[in-house]
Amino acid sequence: MSSFLEEYVSRTEFESYDEFKESFKIKVPENFNFAYDIVDRYAKEQPEKRALVWCNDDGEELIYNFADLKKYSDKAANVFRKYGIKRGDVVMLTLKGRYEFWICILALHKIGAVTLPATHMLTTKDITYRIELANIKMVVSADDEGLMGYIDEAHEGYEDILLHKAVLNVEKEGWLNFTEELEAASEDFSRPEGDEATRNDDISLLYFSSGTTGLPKMVQHDFSYPLGHIITANYWQNVMDDGLHLTVADSGWAKCVWGKLYGQWICGTAVFVYDYERFDAKNMLEKASSYGVTTFCAPPTIYRFLIKEDLSQYDFSSLEYCVVAGEPLNPEVYERFLEFTGLKLMEGFGQTESIVTIATYPWMEPKPGSMGKPSPEYDIQLINLDGKLCDSGEEGEIVINTTKGKPVGLFAGYRGDEKKTAETWHDGYYHTGDMAWKDEDGYFWFIGRSDDIIKSSGYKIGPFEVESALIEHPSVLECAITGVPDPVRGQIVKATIVLAKGYEASDELKKELQEHVKKATAPYKYPRAVEFVDELPKTISGKIRRVEIRDHDKEAN
Structure with missing residues (x-):
């Protein structure tokens, strides 16, 4: 069974990084909607194609094909519609690693609503901040008493904004039982037309940035954003059609849609979701090896824990490619992982505001600690304190040149904060706030946030x-x-x-x-x-x- 990749790119095969950088283009169709144009199309043409493999530490397992995802996302869309959610409304999902996250985000895409994924680690203050700034109409939560308590506390005084609270498989006063609602909902849901239809520049995703230096900002992504992750999945993570990809990321992180949704399904690989309460390196290794994960992505922190284990005890015969992102990779971790597995960790760089913008691609020899080279369609430059382009070896801020237009996958500005948008995106450049230098081979080396x-x-x-x-x-x-x-x-x-x-x-x-x-x-x-x-x-x-x-x-x- 094949993917739909070829329909959205100028070409798929390249002989070198230079050829890739020069010739690769993403083709964005009019009014692209990932839920209909990728997931529902798979359901129609390849209904049995594996899409999602989910498991947890309690021995539960679920495997969904694309026909399953269409069925349940249509039912969820009807649930959201029943409670008044329409195009442009914001719905927050605090669903941890629950498989319902994938059902809900597809359903909200179908309606044209705005999905706000959020971590279960938020407190009352965090949730209140999000309700106020994002005007959240509804929240769907995992069954977590602490989290639900925080949501209830944040809800007080904002009943006219947050209209509905739903929770998975729990009966509680003031909350909808989303599991029951989903089971009872109709499977019939038609793609909206006319004024209700989605357009490429409509906002589909809203993320509160992780806030390493201040209060989180609302990062907006439009409906064309998923197509940018073709670069992330196919050429950096190197996923394979009918493979099984694991990215270690909670559904509340932007890294989740980087590695567990958009690019992976466009390219035809299934995504593996290990829904754990607390990270344990041994459990992660056991699950990844027993389920036959073929490609893997995690931050350096995870790799640091993995290499402390006896990796000889696990079967990695199915594992073919591994990448790393989130913070720079320490060379010591690279060498130890290579020694144990024979696999070279391929580093990448990006932000909540973007897709992978700099990476070590398959045609490149990795330099441990280097992010790699710029992604195609992304004109990456370094600018010094005087606003001038840096020479090789000179430190500067990573900026994206947008004078020729916004590349596919770059964010659509900070919601409700034109001042912050203008501070970071002006004179034809988006300023990342990250510092780096470039060597004579064109590899970028991360230094740190400018504040660090x-x-x-x-x-x-x-x-x-x-x-x-x-x-x-x-x-x-x-x-x-x-x-x-x-x-x-x-x-x-x-x-x-x-x-x-x-x-x-x-x-x-x-x-x-x-x-x-x-x-x-x-x-x-x-x-x-x-x-x-x-x-x-x-x-x-x-x-x-x-x-x-x-x-x-x-x-x-």
Whole structure:
């Protein structure tokens, strides 16, 4: 059974990265709607084609083909319609790793409503913030008493905005039992026409950015956005038709639609969803190997945990390709994973605002720690503090040139915040806020968020290089490098470290780690301050919140 990939691209096969960059184009049809034009079309032409493989730690399993997805998304669309949801309305989904997430997002696409995926880790304050800014009409939640309690608290005073609360398979006053509603709903749902039909520039997705440096912003994506993820899935993740792809991501993260929905289904691979309550490396390895995952994507944090296990105990005969994104990859992790599996980790870079914009593609030899080269249709440049293009080796901000138009997959601005949109997207460039440098081969190397750069005694120090040096030491499981104000040097380098099993914090270990960094990189970059902690502060999408560490240090001083 084949995918529909060829219909949406200029060509599918390339001999080199240069040919790919120059010749690849995405073809965007008029009024594209992923739910109808991909999922329902599979259901009509290849109804038995496997789409979703779901399992959890309780031994439950579900395998949906595309005919199943059409049936249940049509039923869900009728549920949403029953409670007044129409084109343009915002519905928040806090569904963890539940398979109903995929049913709901397809249903909302069919109606033309705006889906707001959100993590189950939100609190009352977070939810209130989202109700106010996004004007949420309805929420569908997983069966989680704590989360439901937060939603109830946030709902107070906003009953005229948030009209309906629904929960999976639970009877509770003030809440709809979404599971019962879904079962009772009709399977007949027709594609809306006329004024109710969706258009390419309609907003289909709304994400609150992870907020590493401030309050989350509302990132808007339109109905053409899924097509941009053809690049993500087919050419970076290298998924295969009728394969099984696993991206480690909660349904509340933008990474979920990067790796568990759009590009994967366009390219014909099934997506694997392991719905766990708490991450455990051994369980992840067992599930991935036993179900025969063929392609895999995860952030560096996950790989760091995986390589600490005895990988020889697992069958990876089906695994053919692995990629990594979310934060820069430490070379030590790359080498250890290659040693165990024989697979080279192919790094990529992107944001909630985009698809994968820089990546190590199949025709390229990876350079551990490098993001790779720009994606086709994305004119990526580096600009220095003077606003001029950087030379090779010169540090600058990653920007996307949009003077010739917005590339497919780039966001449609920040909802309700024209000022913030104008601050980051002006004079023909979208400013990512991320710093990097480019080597003579054209590979990009991540330095850090512009706010994360440390300026000490006249030197500029990016956190990633020091973190990579520390990760090489067997005692370090995770670490974050930040700057601490210093009256003499301006700032000094601080390391906040989570130790691996079997190691204990001590002055001796602190000195050993400082000496290790001095030998692994330029001596002036070593951490003069070291703090050992049980865990690092992270965003809801798993990125380290260095800003929180800096704020804590300011308060302490």
